[in-house]
Amino acid sequence: MVKSGDSKKRETVTAGLIIIGDEILSGRTKDENIGYVADYLTEIGIQLREVRIIGDDESHIVEAVNAMRGSYTYVFTTGGIGPTHDDITADSVAKAFGVGIDIDERAVAQMRERYSADKLTPARLRMARIPHGADLVSNSVSLTPGFMIENVIVMAGVPRIMQVMLDAVTPQLRTGAKMLTRTIRVEAPEGDVATGLGRVQAEFADVAMGSYPYFEKGRLGTNLVLRSTDEDLLGRAFDATLQMLESEGISDFQPVEG
Amino acid sequence: MVKSGDSKKRETVTAGLIIIGDEILSGRTKDENIGYVADYLTEIGIQLREVRIIGDDESHIVEAVNAMRGSYTYVFTTGGIGPTHDDITADSVAKAFGVGIDIDERAVAQMRERYSADKLTPARLRMARIPHGADLVSNSVSLTPGFMIENVIVMAGVPRIMQVMLDAVTPQLRTGAKMLTRTIRVEAPEGDVATGLGRVQAEFADVAMGSYPYFEKGRLGTNLVLRSTDEDLLGRAFDATLQMLESEGISDFQPVEG
Numbered sequence: 403m404v405k406s407g408d409s410k411k412r413e414t415v416t417a418g419l420i421i422i423g424d425e426i427l428s429g430r431t432k433d434e435n436i437g438y439v440a441d442y443l444t445e446i447g448i449q450l451r452e453v454r455i456i457g458d459d460e461s462h463i464v465e466a467v468n469a470m471r472g473s474y475t476y477v478f479t480t481g482g483i484g485p486t487h488d489d490i491t492a493d494s495v496a497k498a499f500g501v502g503i504d505i506d507e508r509a510v511a512q513m514r515e516r517y518s519a520d521k522l523t524p525a526r527l528r529m530a531r532i533p534h535g536a537d538l539v540s541n542s543v544s545l546t547p548g549f550m551i552e553n554v555i556v557m558a559g560v561p562r563i564m565q566v567m568l569d570a571v572t573p574q575l576r577t578g579a580k581m582l583t584r585t586i587r588v589e590a591p592e593g594d595v596a597t598g599l600g601r602v603q604a605e606f607a608d609v610a611m612g613s614y615p616y617f618e619k620g621r622l623g624t625n626l627v628l629r630s631t632d633e634d635l636l637g638r639a640f641d642a643t644l645q646m647l648e649s650e651g652i653s654d655f656q657p658v659e660g
Numbered sequence: 661m662v663k664s665g666d667s668k669k670r671e672t673v674t675a676g677l678i679i680i681g682d683e684i685l686s687g688r689t690k691d692e693n694i695g696y697v698a699d700y701l702t703e704i705g706i707q708l709r710e711v712r713i714i715g716d717d718e719s720h721i722v723e724a725v726n727a728m729r730g731s732y733t734y735v736f737t738t739g740g741i742g743p744t745h746d747d748i749t750a751d752s753v754a755k756a757f758g759v760g761i762d763i764d765e766r767a768v769a770q771m772r773e774r775y776s777a778d779k780l781t782p783a784r785l786r787m788a789r790i791p792h793g794a795d796l797v798s799n800s801v802s803l804t805p806g807f808m809i810e811n812v813i814v815m816a817g818v819p820r821i822m823q824v825m826l827d828a829v830t831p832q833l834r835t836g837a838k839m840l841t842r843t844i845r846v847e848a849p850e851g852d853v854a855t856g857l858g859r860v861q862a863e864f865a866d867v868a869m870g871s872y873p874y875f876e877k878g879r880l881g882t883n884l885v886l887r888s889t890d891e892d893l894l895g896r897a898f899d900a901t902l903q904m905l906e907s908e909g910i911s912d913f914q915p916v917e918g
Contacts (some may be wrong), residue, residue: 424870429698429708443687443710477878523851560873611745614681629682651670
């Protein structure tokens with residue numbers, strides 16, 4: 403069994419993501435944040451381990467935040483921090499941590515850059531409600547900030563705003579070894595490669611090997627995806643997989659990007 | 661406070677969805693199933709309440725299935741029922757229910773329609789492993805079935821195959837009152853409508869009112885979405901919302917589809 407060298411190991415940094423909003427669950431809005439956050443975290447060396455999509459419901463939010471913040475290095479949330487009655491994320495996160503929440507003067511100061519005094523209505527000031535002990539996460543698009551409390555980062559649901567908040571908070575995050583990927587596209591159904599892949603997996607236990615079927619033009623094919631933080635080990639597992647395909651008599655396959 | 665008439669109430673039928681697969685969490689594959697299932701269930705009168713995306717990990721699958729099957733009328737899973745070593749959904753679901761799992765002759769019979777005897781390799785026969793007590797869910801695309809055990813429906817992850825399995829199982833499902841939706845697109849930021857919408861919400865407590873900001877061409881706007889299973893009540897709440905917008909001095913809004 404080929405193991406990765408310990409000297410190359412860096413800390414594993416993990417994350418959970420909570421998407422808050424009835425509109426995703428009803429199908430009215432198609433989520434754009436999951437794929438973006440997944441790509442982004444992979445790129446900076448944080449492994450996304452779980453995503454939950456829940457409604458604008460206090461008990462669901464409290465439960466999800468508390469279940470995930472103890473399990474992962476970081477928990478990101480999107481949605482529910484606007485000015486309307488259904489925006490209850492900040493209050494729910496405060497409740498999950500058992501801390502108070504009030505209008506935060508630092509947040510109000512940031513909002514003043516955008517809103518004149520007469521536009522800072524009570525509804526908009528709701529957006530400045532920040533749990534005690536949280537740091538602000540700046541928002542260069544619409545200026546109303548998100549926040550980070552302990553290991554939980556609370557962001558807006560609008561994709562463009564979520565994205566700048568993610569950029570803003572990234573310098574404060576620990577990151578681990580970057581997960582590297584090699585992919586082989588095989589023009590054969592999974593069943594033709596399953597046994598051989600299992601053999602290569604047994605040999606390279608420290609490389610995560612996944613097999614992902616696709617269905618195109620009426621035919622089933624398979625993407626074999628090898629993942630590891632160790633580039634050398636990944637290269638050897640990749641070569642072993644190519645050899646396995648040849649020895650199984652499969653001729654139509656090719657390495658692909660991503 | 662305007663309540664819906666009890667005589668119009670039908671059973672509320674709810675669902676959870678578990679997306680199983682490391683490839684979604686790594687960002688390599690962008691999920692296409694959540695939005696499809698959300699739309700589909702809304703259309704047939706089942707309310708999707710929660711989605712979890714988890715990796716190909718037994719303890720995560722067992723935990724998610726057991727957490728959700730007691731909370732919702734139905735739980736749907738996608739992914740992890742193929743022939744490779746990382747396909748562990750069927751075994752994990754059996755474990756969640758505390759039942760045995762074996763190669764199921766009904767499943768083998770369906771697969772024989774597609775695979776000749778020499779193609780029914782041990783790896784492919786893994787796909788015929790069905791927990792004891794489950795019913796099969798047929799798959800008109802590639803013939804390898806999914807299954808339903810008690811209130812948990814286990815489907816493939818490939819979107820086209822998941823879709824035909826969902827069609828196949830639907831006649832067996834209880835469905836409730838269909839959730840109806842009215843949407844108003846308002847060319848103003850949420851903060852301008854938040855107070856008024858809160859007032860209308862207080863008047864129509866039985867109508868779910870959501871406010872969803874969007875960011876287009878450098879400007880923030882808001883979709884107001886009203887949802888109820890009671891068409892009359894929804895119509896009255898919709899009219900009240902239009903009146904509210906006018907009385908708040910907001911002129912640029914229009915009802916939209918969806």
